Amino acid sequence: MINSIKIDEKEDTPKVIFDPSNNFFEISGRSLPEDAILFYEPILAWLNKYSYNPNILTELNIKLNYFNTASSKLILDILMILEEMVDNNKQCIIKWYFEEDDEDMEEAGEEYSDLIDVPFELIKY
Amino acid sequence: MKKKLIHDVFHEYISEFYQKRSIMEIKLIYEGEVTHKITKAFTASVENKMTNEGESSLLKRKVFHIIVESLQNISKHAQSIIHTKDDFNGMGSFLIAKSKKDYYIVAGNPIHKDEKQEIIKLIDNINSLNKQDLSALHKEQMKEGKLSSKGGAGLGLIEIARKSGKALSYSFKKLSDEVEFFILTTQIPSI
Numbered sequence: 001m002i003n004s005i006k007i008d009e010k011e012d013t014p015k016v017i018f019d020p021s022n023n024f025f026e027i028s029g030r031s032l033p034e035d036a037i038l039f040y041e042p043i044l045a046w047l048n049k050y051s052y053n054p055n056i057l058t059e060l061n062i063k064l065n066y067f068n069t070a071s072s073k074l075i076l077d078i079l080m081i082l083e084e085m086v087d088n089n090k091q092c093i094i095k096w097y098f099e100e101d102d103e104d105m106e107e108a109g110e111e112y113s114d115l116i117d118v119p120f121e122l123i124k125y
Numbered sequence: 126m127k128k129k130l131i132h133d134v135f136h137e138y139i140s141e142f143y144q145k146r147s148i149m150e151i152k153l154i155y156e157g158e159v160t161h162k163i164t165k166a167f168t169a170s171v172e173n174k175m176t177n178e179g180e181s182s183l184l185k186r187k188v189f190h191i192i193v194e195s196l197q198n199i200s201k202h203a204q205s206i207i208h209t210k211d212d213f214n215g216m217g218s219f220l221i222a223k224s225k226k227d228y229y230i231v232a233g234n235p236i237h238k239d240e241k242q243e244i245i246k247l248i249d250n251i252n253s254l255n256k257q258d259l260s261a262l263h264k265e266q267m268k269e270g271k272l273s274s275k276g277g278a279g280l281g282l283i284e285i286a287r288k289s290g291k292a293l294s295y296s297f298k299k300l301s302d303e304v305e306f307f308i309l310t311t312q313i314p315s316i
Contacts, residue, residue, distance in 0.1 A: 011165065011169075012161075012165060032164075032193055034161035048311070053311070054213070065230065066186070066190070067191065068190075068193050068194065068197065069194060069197070069280035069283075069284050070197065070280075072267060073267055073280070076267050101182065101183065103183075103289070104186060104190070107260070109258065109268075111263065111264050114264060115162050115264055115267065115268060
């Protein structure tokens with residue numbers, strides 16, 4: 001099994017935990033990195049590698065309270081890897097959390113769920 | 126010399142803007158290089174101020190979004206003029222102001238003149254769309270658009286328009302034969 005990814009949250013980058021041995025996948029916090037591609041590239045590379053031999057069910061929890069447009073495209077790239085996994089008969093689910101009064105994050109979740117074909121749950125907290 | 130020119134052009138614009146929009150308070154004004162550090166400092170400072178003034182979290186989030194995307198636009202455009210013979214590199218102007226009811230964010234930066242028509246086309250199109258169409262355009266651009274390390278694909282402008290809910294206003298002033306100063310003004314109603 002491949003090693004896990006653990007990135008601590010900073011003021012401008014999210015916490016990322018991709019931990020297959022505990023079957024836990026989460027992106028949370030804020031995302032406005034100085035260079036979005038630089039930040040997300042290793043995460044995408046990891047996920048690509050993982051996607052060849054994933055767990056029986058991959059549940060990705062996304063609990064962001066802010067992301068900039070440069071991050072939005074890369075978040076879509078992450079979700080598209082899950083879509084590919086689903087196309088290859090792997091089980092995935094995306095759980096998109098948004099704060100009760102946060103219409104922006106709710107709408108963002110709705111848009112992503114329109115864009116990709118993966119079981120998608122929008123969860124208010 | 127170049128700095129002075131940009132300063133004059135920006136101040137000419139904002140003094141008219143103050144009158145036209147009945148600006149009562151300047152929250153922040155900045156002229157200089159726009160870096161990631163600057164973005165972080167501005168957003169933190171404005172967030173604190175708005176919290177102290179008891180503004181709603183919805184409004185704070187809108188202002189936060191628009192500051193980030195406006196500043197990102199400035200630094201993105203800065204790359205397009207690197208190869209012009211005039212040295213307008215890395216210069217941007219930024220203002221946050223408030224009228225009785227609305228917040229305003231004004232961002233100015235030099236662009237290559239070849240970009241002007243494209244920007245006008247993009248903003249006019251965004252301004253012609255309603256909420257649903259903007260959401261559709263946003264999705265389309267996310268899926269099809271090209272991204273550089275600084276963002277791109279017009280996503281920033283689409284987001285600014287969506288968050289503000291108002292038409293974007295823009296203005297161009299000539300700086301040299303090759304370079305224009307592009308000023309984007311966003312109005313954010315405080316509801």
